[in-house]
Amino acid sequence: MPEPTGAAAAPAARPALIWAALAVVFVLWGSTYLAIRVAVESLPALASAGLRFGAAAVVLAVFLRVRRGAGALRVDRRQLGSAALVGVLLLAGGNGLVVLAESGPPGTAVPSGIAALLVATVPLLVVLLRTLGGDRPRVWTFAGVTLGFLGLVLLVLPTGGSGAAPLAGALTVVAAATCWSVGSYLAGRLRMPTDPFVATVYEMVAGAVALTVLAAARGELRDLDLGQVTGRSWLALAYLMVAGSLVAFTAYVWLLHHAPISLVSTYAYVNPVVAVALGALLVAEPITAQVLLGGAVIVAGVALVVSTERPGRRTGTATRPARR
Numbered sequence: 001m002p003e004p005t006g007a008a009a010a011p012a013a014r015p016a017l018i019w020a021a022l023a024v025v026f027v028l029w030g031s032t033y034l035a036i037r038v039a040v041e042s043l044p045a046l047a048s049a050g051l052r053f054g055a056a057a058v059v060l061a062v063f064l065r066v067r068r069g070a071g072a073l074r075v076d077r078r079q080l081g082s083a084a085l086v087g088v089l090l091l092a093g094g095n096g097l098v099v100l101a102e103s104g105p106p107g108t109a110v111p112s113g114i115a116a117l118l119v120a121t122v123p124l125l126v127v128l129l130r131t132l133g134g135d136r137p138r139v140w141t142f143a144g145v146t147l148g149f150l151g152l153v154l155l156v157l158p159t160g161g162s163g164a165a166p167l168a169g170a171l172t173v174v175a176a177a178t179c180w181s182v183g184s185y186l187a188g189r190l191r192m193p194t195d196p197f198v199a200t201v202y203e204m205v206a207g208a209v210a211l212t213v214l215a216a217a218r219g220e221l222r223d224l225d226l227g228q229v230t231g232r233s234w235l236a237l238a239y240l241m242v243a244g245s246l247v248a249f250t251a252y253v254w255l256l257h258h259a260p261i262s263l264v265s266t267y268a269y270v271n272p273v274v275a276v277a278l279g280a281l282l283v284a285e286p287i288t289a290q291v292l293l294g295g296a297v298i299v300a301g302v303a304l305v306v307s308t309e310r311p312g313r314r315t316g317t318a319t320r321p322a323r324r
Contacts (some may be wrong), residue, residue: 017258018255018258018259018263021251021252021254021255021258021259022251022255022259022263022264022266022267024247024248024251025248025251025252025255025264025267026267026270026271026274027274028243028244028247028248028251029244029248029267029271029274030116030270030271030272030273030274030275030278031239031243031274031275031278032239032240032243032244032248033098033102033112033113033115033116033119033275033278033279034112034275034278034279034282034283035236035237035239035240035243035244036098036099036102036112036115036236036240037102037109037111037112037279037283038232038233038235038236038283039233039236039237039240040099040102040103040233041230041232041233042228042229042230042232042233043229043233043234043237044215044218044220044221044223044224045096045099045100045102045103045215045220046096046099046100046211046212046214046215046218046220047211047212047215047220047221047224048099048233048237049091049095049096049099049211050207050208050209050210050211050212050215051208051237052208052237052240052241052244052245053091053095053204053205053207053208053211053245054204054205054208054209054212055241056204056241056245056246057200057201057204057205057208059241059246060197060200060201060204060246061073061201064197064198064201072198073198073201075193075198075202078191079191079192079193079199080193080202082186082187082190082191082192083192083193083199083202083203083206084202084203084205084206085183085186085190085206086183086186086187086190086192086199086203087183087202087203087204087205087206087207087210088183088206088207088210089179089180089182089183089186090179090180090183090184090187090203090207091203091204091206091207091208091210091211092179092206092207092210092211092214093175093176093179093180093182093183094176094177094179094180094183095176095180095207096176096207096210096211096214097172097173097175097176097179098115098119098172098173098176100172101115101169101170101172101173101176102115102169104169108166108168108169109166109169110166110169110170110172110173111279111285111286112275112278112279112283112285113272113275113276113277113278113279113280113285113287113291113295114155114170114173114276114291114295115173115275116271116272116274116275116276117151117155117272117275117276117291117294117295117298117299118152118155118170118173118174118177118298119173119176119177119180119272120148120268120269120271120272120298120299120302121148121149121152121174121177121298121302122177122180122181122184122268123265123268123302123305123306124144124145124148124149124301124302124305125177125178125181126181126184126185127141127142127144127145127305128145128181129181129182129185130185133185133189137308138308140304140308141304141305141308143304144301144302144303144304144305144308145301145305146301147297147300147301147304148297148298148300148301148302148305149301150297150301151293151294151295151296151297151298151299151300151301152174152294152298153294154290154293154294154297155170155290155291155294155295155298156170156171156294157290157294196253196256197250197253200249204245252264252267265306266306268302268306269299269302269303269306272295272298272299273299276291276295
């Protein structure tokens with residue numbers, strides 16, 4: 001999705017509102033990794049993700065229809081196709097694989113904090129895609145990419161102890177980050193709906209459909225027993241629908257219109273810190289020396305990329321959030 005024109009094209013916002021919106025994005029998006037882990041304790045992974053995005057799409061579509069009238073969601077076929085492709089990559093590929101990685105028994109499922117750290121590599125992957133597309137990022141941007149991927153290796157490198165992330169699950173999250181990066185890269189180059197909220201509706205519909213089809217293919221719908229789903233998982237799913245898919249995204253889009261992109265893009269290295277802290281505090285996920293070292297190196301690499309890219313407002317590294 002092309003980035004909105006930024007703060008210069010919108011009325012000035014009070015600093016207190018900007019920091020309040022940033023706090024929403026930092027905390028809510030950082031907390032969605034833990035909410036995913038709780039939701040998949042008794043809900044099937046892909047089916048729960050499909051339900052989350054389908055419900056959020058309906059709520060957002062109804063809101064836009066009521067506020068803007070009958071033509072609020074009108075797009076042409078090319079815009080619809082572009083939004084659908086991006087939605088499948090972001091939500092079915094990106095989010096769906098993260099949900100799969102966080103599901104499963106202990107020892108094979110990826111802890112929510114580690115999943116967030118691995119997803120933090122998205123800005124680094126986008127830089128690589130830009131390079132393949134003919135762009136020439138700065139030398140310090142490549143230094144940040146190299147540093148970030150070194151942190152990724154440190155995070156998943158087997159050491160003989162319990163500090164490393166489960167390799168299969170970690171690779172699944174890396175595949176999710178790759179899908180998210182490709183979707184983010186294409187969103188800035190395809191003919192998307194001009195309104196980001198309208199684009200989000202169609203992205204979430206396409207993602208929900210794809211996730212539901214994949215869930216059916218895996219037998220999740222056939223084996224689903226609603227009587228076995230805990231209230232804890234239902235609450236987590238509701239939190240993901242409202243906090244992750246509606247409230248935080250709305251705050252993010254508002255920030256893109258009222259705050260410098262260099263400030264908004266700090267979510268990329270604050271969210272993992274929030275996720276690790278919440279996982280440790282609320283569900284006792286271990287924070288080992290390996291997690292701390294690998295995570296710190298990843299966050300440092302992402303911070304270097306984001307800070308280096310500040311002069312260019314349309315570089316593509318921060319135009320799409322890692323929306324969880």
